Amino acid sequence: MSTVQIRDVRKSYGAHPVLHGVDIDIADGEFVILVGPSGCGKSTLLRMVAGLESITGGTISIDGRVVNGLEPKDRDIAMVFQNYALYPQMTVAQNMGFALELAGTAKDEIKRKVDHAAGVLGLEPLLQRKPAQLSGGQRQRVAMGRAIVRDPKVFLFDEPLSNLDAKLRVKMRAEIKALHQRLKTTIVYVTHDQIEAMTMADTIVVMQGGHIEQIGTPLDLYDHPKNMFVAGFLGSPAMNFLDGVVAKEQDAAFLDLGGAGRVPLAGGMSHTVGKSVIVGIRPEDIGIADTGGIPAEVLVVEPTGSETHLAVRLGGQEIIVVLRSRVALIPGERVHLSFNDAKFHLFDKDTKEVIREL
Amino acid sequence: MTATSASLFDNRIEKPQRDWVLVALWISLALVALIWVAPFVFIVFTSLKSNAAVMGTSAFSPPVDPKFANYTGAWDRGRFNTTFFNSVIITAIKVPLGLFISAMAAYALAKIPFTGRKMLLLAVLFGTMIPFQVMLAPLFTLVNGLHLIDTYPGVILPYLAFGIPYQVFILQSFFRGIPKELSEAARIDGASHFTIFRRIFLPVSLPVLAALLILDFVSTWNEFAMALVLLQDRDMWTLPLGLSAFQGQFSRDYGQLNAAIVMTVLPAAIVYLIFQRYFVSGLTSGAVKG
Numbered sequence: 001m002s003t004v005q006i007r008d009v010r011k012s013y014g015a016h017p018v019l020h021g022v023d024i025d026i027a028d029g030e031f032v033i034l035v036g037p038s039g040c041g042k043s044t045l046l047r048m049v050a051g052l053e054s055i056t057g058g059t060i061s062i063d064g065r066v067v068n069g070l071e072p073k074d075r076d077i078a079m080v081f082q083n084y085a086l087y088p089q090m091t092v093a094q095n096m097g098f099a100l101e102l103a104g105t106a107k108d109e110i111k112r113k114v115d116h117a118a119g120v121l122g123l124e125p126l127l128q129r130k131p132a133q134l135s136g137g138q139r140q141r142v143a144m145g146r147a148i149v150r151d152p153k154v155f156l157f158d159e160p161l162s163n164l165d166a167k168l169r170v171k172m173r174a175e176i177k178a179l180h181q182r183l184k185t186t187i188v189y190v191t192h193d194q195i196e197a198m199t200m201a202d203t204i205v206v207m208q209g210g211h212i213e214q215i216g217t218p219l220d221l222y223d224h225p226k227n228m229f230v231a232g233f234l235g236s237p238a239m240n241f242l243d244g245v246v247a248k249e250q251d252a253a254f255l256d257l258g259g260a261g262r263v264p265l266a267g268g269m270s271h272t273v274g275k276s277v278i279v280g281i282r283p284e285d286i287g288i289a290d291t292g293g294i295p296a297e298v299l300v301v302e303p304t305g306s307e308t309h310l311a312v313r314l315g316g317q318e319i320i321v322v323l324r325s326r327v328a329l330i331p332g333e334r335v336h337l338s339f340n341d342a343k344f345h346l347f348d349k350d351t352k353e354v355i356r357e358l
Numbered sequence: 359m360t361a362t363s364a365s366l367f368d369n370r371i372e373k374p375q376r377d378w379v380l381v382a383l384w385i386s387l388a389l390v391a392l393i394w395v396a397p398f399v400f401i402v403f404t405s406l407k408s409n410a411a412v413m414g415t416s417a418f419s420p421p422v423d424p425k426f427a428n429y430t431g432a433w434d435r436g437r438f439n440t441t442f443f444n445s446v447i448i449t450a451i452k453v454p455l456g457l458f459i460s461a462m463a464a465y466a467l468a469k470i471p472f473t474g475r476k477m478l479l480l481a482v483l484f485g486t487m488i489p490f491q492v493m494l495a496p497l498f499t500l501v502n503g504l505h506l507i508d509t510y511p512g513v514i515l516p517y518l519a520f521g522i523p524y525q526v527f528i529l530q531s532f533f534r535g536i537p538k539e540l541s542e543a544a545r546i547d548g549a550s551h552f553t554i555f556r557r558i559f560l561p562v563s564l565p566v567l568a569a570l571l572i573l574d575f576v577s578t579w580n581e582f583a584m585a586l587v588l589l590q591d592r593d594m595w596t597l598p599l600g601l602s603a604f605q606g607q608f609s610r611d612y613g614q615l616n617a618a619i620v621m622t623v624l625p626a627a628i629v630y631l632i633f634q635r636y637f638v639s640g641l642t643s644g645a646v647k648g
């Protein structure tokens with residue numbers, strides 16, 4: 001178990017910068033997920049922690065020791081790759097014991113550790129099989145077993161579930177989380193899937209274009225996104241964004257959504273009166289009103305069983321509404337939407353940063 | 359409606375249409391195989407016939423009274439003891455050594471980043487482009503200058519020099535195709551480059567190594583021109599040189615001549631049969647998500 005400090009870490013390929021000075025503090029035993037769209041630099045950062053990429057600037061420390069110049073094997077880390085990277089000619093047991101064998105560990109000790117890890121992951125019946133004889137989920141579990149056997153200070157996961165089908169992904173997600181709760185080893189995990197990040201992480205680091213956009217707990221980021229990127233990236237379906245102008249009438253601030261109508265605004269937002277803003281509202285914070293509300297036209301109805309997703313047109317803008325109940329609506333029907341104004345997120349139209357309540 | 363129900367309840371099983379392209383391909387395959395096998399059959403049959411039988415029967419008629427003495431006769435008269443021994447020594451050293459050096463060089467060129475890597479690869483590529491016939495005279499001067507004429511190193515070293523470039527070229531492109539995550543996982547596991555090469559890359563590359571081994575064995579075993587220039591002492595001759603001399607001396611003893619040819623070719627055929635089973639694809643299957 002150990003801490004990881006990333007201080008002003010930069011990476012460039014020639015003149016092309018990929019990471020522009022990144023700072024992250026990872027506590028002992030913490031499960032940190034780096035999340036962001038393709039090309040945001042998250043995998044590069046993970047590979048730099050692993051020692052597979054050189055560091056252009058800044059320092060990376062593991063357990064207080066700067067590891068910039070250390071070889072991967074000397075960093076006391078273990079990595080699980082997206083495509084498993086199992087040694088094809090070795091059995092599962094040999095794959096898992098390879099690192100210990102190279103370290104000169106005694107055969108009995110290797111067997112004991114491999115058996116223990118296999119027990120943790122339910123791999124006992126597969127120990128004598130070759131990777132080609134395993135399913136995708138089993139291979140991924142072997143890759144995790146290979147990491148566990150070494151008992152490293154830090155586990156690094158590089159999009160380990162991306163190659164699995166949806167059902168298996170949900171299962172493995174729970175397994176990795178349970179594994180972390182059991183082993184309590186520090187984990188740095190990279191994914192582009194925000195659901196993985198939300199469900200598994202203690203801390204999420206949202207990245208874009210080689211910058212960190214925001215760091216926080218999953219629900220903190222979900223409820224208090226710092227900017228439009230974070231707001232739009234986390235959550236499925238994604239947050240709705242509407243153009244509006246903050247106005248005031250009889251001491252009450254409201255948001256004028258143009259032709260769509262107007263919605264009341266919480267009191268703390270009165271300092272933005274007269275300002276053109278973008279308002280963000282999560283699909284589950286919009287409801288169907290029996291009376292009043294803003295009229296909208298139903299475009300698409302998507303029942304998922306547990307909830308119903310509606311695509312509706314509000315004024316000229318299209319938004320998504322998630323209802324917890326089943327509704328008998330048909331496309332083209334008119335509905336009235338009610339907004340939970342306490343859940344509005346106002347963003348500056350120019351900077352895309354959130355406008356805080358006063 | 360009528361037509362639909364008629365076709366739905368039609369119980370006759372239609373014959374699959376004959377694929378004429380496939381038929382033509384099979385016929386050409388059989389023809390080509392026949393053309394390739396014919397000389398071999400001719401040689402084996404002739405090697406078991408007496409001179410009289412060779413003259414009196416069709417070349418493709420099987421020997422009625424197989425004359426195995428042709429083999430022992432050719433072995434003695436053609437000094438096969440010496441030439442066979444020399445060929446075995448040269449091939450047994452050159453082929454594995456060359457392949458090992460090539461594989462190591464290919465690994466470095468494919469997986470270890472260093473400045474000048476591309477230039478080095480180009481230089482290797484250039485090596486595959488020079489026909490060795492052009493180099494025979496300077497090669498002789500060089501080997502002679504090193505006092506290595508009529509020695510094993512004198513012929514093994516040039517064989518290595520001319521054999522390695524194309525093996526490096528083929529292997530490095532194969533190694534490039536091996537997912538980088540495999541070597542990265544091994545690096546994290548604590549493996550050095552040599553361990554990665556030996557424990558991960560070599561086993562994964564068995565099919566291509568087997569193919570190169572067969573090709574290299576056959577070309578080294580049958581090599582004539584360079585051996586002719588570099589080995590002048592009869593006691594250092596290899597099989598092809600011995601066979602050539604035998605042909606000059608006993609060209610009218612067809613039975614023995616063909617027995618000599620069979621004995622020369624046989625080891626290459628055996629090596630082929632042993633290693634062709636490694637020509638299986640999919641050795642990396644299961645390593646990474648395909």
